[in-house]
Amino acid sequence: MIQLKNITRVFEIGEKPVYALKNINLNIKSGEYISIMGTSGSGKSTLLNMIGLLDRPTEGKYFFDNQDVSSLDDNALARIRLQKIGFIFQFFHLIPRLTAMQNVEMPLMLGGTPSFSRKDKVSAILKSVGLEKRMNHRPNQLSGGERQRVAISRAIVNEPSALLADEPTGNLDSQSGKEIIHILEDLYNKGITLIIVTHDPEIGKRAIRQIKMKDGEIISPDHEHL
Template sequence: MSLVIKIRNIIRDFPLGQEIVHVLKGIDLDIEKGDYVALMGPSGSGKSTLMNLLGCLDTPTAGSYELNGVDVSNLSDDELAEIRNKEIGFVFQTFNLLPRTTALENVALPMVYAGASKAERHARAEEVLKDVGLGDRMDHRPNQLSGGQRQRVAVGRALVNKPSIILADEPTGNLDSKTSVEIMKLFDDIHAAGNTVILVTHEEDIATHAHRVIRLRDGVVESDVRNEKIVSSE
């Protein structure tokens, strides 16, 4: 398997008044293409900071981060934005959809920044919306959709540019238990199609969907365990 993510000795410090808060304290991490990872940890463990670094929303104080063989640790904001658009599909707890645009337009949006033509954008967005089970909701705005449907739109938007990684931050946090099961089935399908999926969650039942669970505590990796129950059943 080829490595999608290679992190070495990642440190992230934040100034707080006269003090420096050491949030990440020398993390090493490899994630292979096609991996399915749950990132867990209590509040203050550093998992949100690590997620921001993995998503190229932030840069480390020290250490290296290679994404598909490219060191992104010291890229400019514009370069990071380009990497985010091409390589990373984000799914957020709060969906982050544009309220006045249709499901189709929301899903097509990353392709605008990628420079795709309108015809290309619409064709790909239609394809993705059908894949996530919303082929009959393309012209609906977010306020005309249920929470689960909105999250499916968000998942479609994450997939539209065929990114290297799907990075989901508490993707079921705003959903009821029945809808959460449906969304996690969607993530399982996305992974089965060959995508690399990283879930950030505090819910143990959500983490059981992943094939690997990485737990952080106090800015370091506390454990990194393969989910044998799932792996052995394949």
């Protein structure tokens, strides 16, 4: 499903170029559960953004669902993201002036789903993550764990094949963090490809495949397994 071939990402700001990713080779099959760990600055977010088509390689090739996406333009990448990839972040990235319902509805609107079917779908998803009583709340009226559940709902509303999470529990207390991981693992058990970047070894070791990064490189030994 995901094939990174000799991917390098260089950031050219200031005097010295920063090699955030160095010659990464990584294959990920549909339905895998992967954690990405490593110290701060080791390139975890850059790798996840690359996998999620939010960034482009400086060098190397990327095949997503057997399509070479290295050379696609922004619109084409956005279309693939909207249909096939869900993202969640440490700080939720919800739109503050919209309700939970409206935040989750957004990707359906962008995808052209008509209004009447949007409402049913959004209600069902918010209910499935335990937010049936919070649908009309705005993000600042919700707890951190509730905000992340809205973010998960938004990420999966278009039924993506992959769900990418960048430190999804990094801003939560441990109980809310556990609940979020259980929701993500439920989605994995239903077939979604799950990739979690985390600092927390307890969370990292739950994944079926653990990838460790250091200085822009993957250092765990089995990363090229198919």
